[in-house]
Every structure is written in C-alpha cells, then in structure tokens.
Amino acid sequence: MSARFPYDPFARPELPDVRLPEVKFDRAPRFTFAKALKVVLAFLAAILVLSMILFVPVLVGQVTRIDAIMLAGELLPAYSFADRLLDLFFGTFIVASAVLSFLAAVALSAGSDDDPFPQPLDDRRDAATSKTGHRELVGKVKHV
Numbered sequence: 001m002s003a004r005f006p007y008d009p010f011a012r013p014e015l016p017d018v019r020l021p022e023v024k025f026d027r028a029p030r031f032t033f034a035k036a037l038k039v040v041l042a043f044l045a046a047i048l049v050l051s052m053i054l055f056v057p058v059l060v061g062q063v064t065r066i067d068a069i070m071l072a073g074e075l076l077p078a079y080s081f082a083d084r085l086l087d088l089f090f091g092t093f094i095v096a097s098a099v100l101s102f103l104a105a106v107a108l109s110a111g112s113d114d115d116p117f118p119q120p121l122d123d124r125r126d127a128a129t130s131k132t133g134h135r136e137l138v139g140k141v142k143h144v
Contacts, residue, residue: 066078066081069081
C-alpha cells in the first residue's frame, strides 16, 4: 500500500499543530488633551520637587543665622522656635500619613466586584430532597 505525502508539512487540509496568534496592527497612538494635561502637571510637579530640594539648604543656612524671633509679641530664642517647628512638622507628618493610608486603602479595595466575605452554601441545599424525589429550592441567606 502506498501513500503520497506533500513535501510541505503544513500543506495538509487540517490545521497545523501549533496555532500562531493573529497579528494585529494597532493604529498610531493618539495624543489627547488628557495626556497633554498629565504631562504638563507631571512637569510642574517635578519642577516643584526640584525647587524644594534646591531651596532646603538655603533655608537651613538662613534659619541657622537667626538669634531670636518675635512671635505674638513674645521674644523666643532660636532653639525654642526650632523645637516648635519640629513639633509642627511631626504633626503634619502624622496627618499626611493618615490621609495617604486612607487613600491607599481606598485604592487597594477599589475595583473588586467579588464579595470579600462569601457566605458558605447552606448545608441543607445538598441534603434537601422532598419525599417525591426532587430537590427542594432552598434560598441562600445573606447575613448583614
């Protein structure tokens, strides 16, 4: 018995064993107003951060030259004012960490449509059969 095989292994009538993904050509990305606004805001934020980094040494140099400060009609020595500024900084640090923690929790929990606490199936559902032989309809009770 003889059989003829084609020279090309992919010249068979059925599909090849390995499927190749379809090549899809995307259109050129469009530059929208929203993207331009994001770029501009990111650029302005980078300028603000860099200017703060460059200004901090100048500020520290000027603050170290202060001998005393008049605050609310009271003359405070420089070390007392520095302690007060440090307390204010730690207060704002605590508030900022609380706000960012809240926003991070919202971001982590967003987008989940699944029930985070799924209720177990009622055990009676599997064992609930009436005397006639068909299953009874037992509703799932959701506890609130």
